[in-house]
Amino acid sequence: MENIGLLMHGFTLALSASNLLAALFGAIVGLIVGAMPGLGGITGVSLLLPLTYSMNPTTAIIMLASLYYSTMYGGSFSAILLNIPGDSPAVMTALDGNQLTRKGQPGKALAAANISSFIGGTIGIILLTISGPILARFGLKFGSPELALLIIFAMTSIGWILGDNPVKGLLATGLGLMLATVGVDQAVGLSRFSFGTINLLSGISFIPMVIGIFGFSQVIEMAMLPARNSDEKVQISRKDCYLSKSEMKRILPITLRQGILGTFIGVMPGAGATTSAFLSYIMEKRINKNRDEMGKGCIEGVSAPESSNNAAAAGAFAPLLTLGIPGGSTTAVLLGGLMMWGLRPGPTLFTDNPDFVWPLIASMYLGNIICLLIAFLCIPLLVKAIKVPNAILIPVITAICVMGAYSTANNMFDVYFMLGAGVAGYLMKVSQIPSAPLLLTFVLAPMLEKYVRQSFDMTRGDISIFFRGGICWFFIIMTILMCTFPVLKSVWDKTKKSNSAAG
DSSP: HHHHHHHHHHHHHSSSSHHHHEEEEEHHHHHEEEETTOOOOHHHHHHHGGGGGSSSSHHHHHHHHHHHHHHHHHHHHHHHSSSSSSSTTTHHHHHHHHHHTTTTTTHHHHHHHHHHHHHHHHHHHHHHHHHHHHHHHHHHOOHHHHHHHHHHHTTTTGGGGGGSSSHHHHHHHHHHHHHHHEEOEEEEEEEOOOOOOOTTTTTOOOHHHHHIIIEEEEEEEHHOOOOOOGGGGOOOOOOGGGGGHHHHHHHHHHHHOOOOOOOOHHTTTHHHHHHHHHHHHHHHHHTTTGGGGTTTSSSHHHHHHHHHHHHHHTTTTTHHHHHOOOSHHHHHHHHHHHHTTOOOTTTTHHHOOOOHHHHHHHHHHHHHHHHHHHHHHHHHHHGGGGGSSSHHHHHHHHHHHHHHHHHHHHHHHHHHHHHHHHHHHHHHHHHHSHHHHHHHHHHHHHHHHHHHHHHHHHTTSSSGGGGHHHHHHHHHHHHHHHHHHHHHHHHHHHHHHHHHHHH
């Protein structure tokens, strides 16, 4: 009850004109930045941070926090409409979101993304309000061995998103693992598969690869198709931009469970919204009753990652505020801002600076509502993008792809790599090789390598560290179940079928 009283006090401060305008400004900028490929939350926060030097610390952090979690909304816009994920968590949204656009349902996809983002973010903020310090202590229980086993658990689930041909799915998985090993080995300092190219010493950049595989490959596909006029495209009414009651019932259970899952993943140092989006999609691909439609264009495939990554963005504030531990690169920049304003994140922050913490948390509720309203107001305007003729759309998307790839590191090499990835992505589409396993393993493999190395360094090579504690055993058992469940289910189905035939 004490937290509720402090939250109400926080609302009185957050609703002041300056703080409300800061939240509104941050939300608008975040939506724009999130929708632009190659930028993302860290770029937006880094660009706005210098502007906050002379601002009140509470107002400044409200603006930056609003920008941070509104980028999660914006990332889905380009992913759904143009098949170009605005940021890495939106990669999973693009799998079903763009398929819905191709079916003439971009409004439904955007509505599902916005509603799921709002509910997932709200769940994360509620859990942060009620038990922020407890969540942060829970996150600290995840050391290198626990995080390594969590990633192994996720990677054993790759088979669930491989598509209809497991061999082609495993091929994509192998390609992802190979690409993830390019660059300097952080443990021994030796370059791997860089072929003497300086641009590959830091590894393959994720954003140019994603833009190429998703975005530029679609440009090639559009160029190969017969020209279409805007009159031939599906006409979309305002009613098509909203979800029906039955569709809301389909996504509500998903947003609730993935919102909780995303919050817990968000509090783990080093996990972040990207991991949360991947794991939530994998989970729904297995347990959802419409799992066979996921990947082919269904709102469940949009709802799961969007609710999870927004919850993770809110959950990341728990270790940041209560322990001073950033969960990712964006929250690390926010931590720098807190120190710049003379605030010391830690267990005493909630008691020593309540006029800073609670208005921030209250503003997250308000910012979430602001993001939802702006995003819904934009839907009728956004869906007009698919009515543009291909003759205009192709150069526009190409320009967005080039700018997104170049803005990652201001390097033309990333542009050339993006173009090559686009050709490879198109060939994968033609060969029906799924891109999801490649991207999943590319993201998770470096993290797995880092945590496994750290674990072995802690014990000088003793493997017993992976069997310590209940969390490790939980993920070991779950991994075994993941690997054996398809076989057990097949045996169960055959037994049930034979029994019904005998009866």
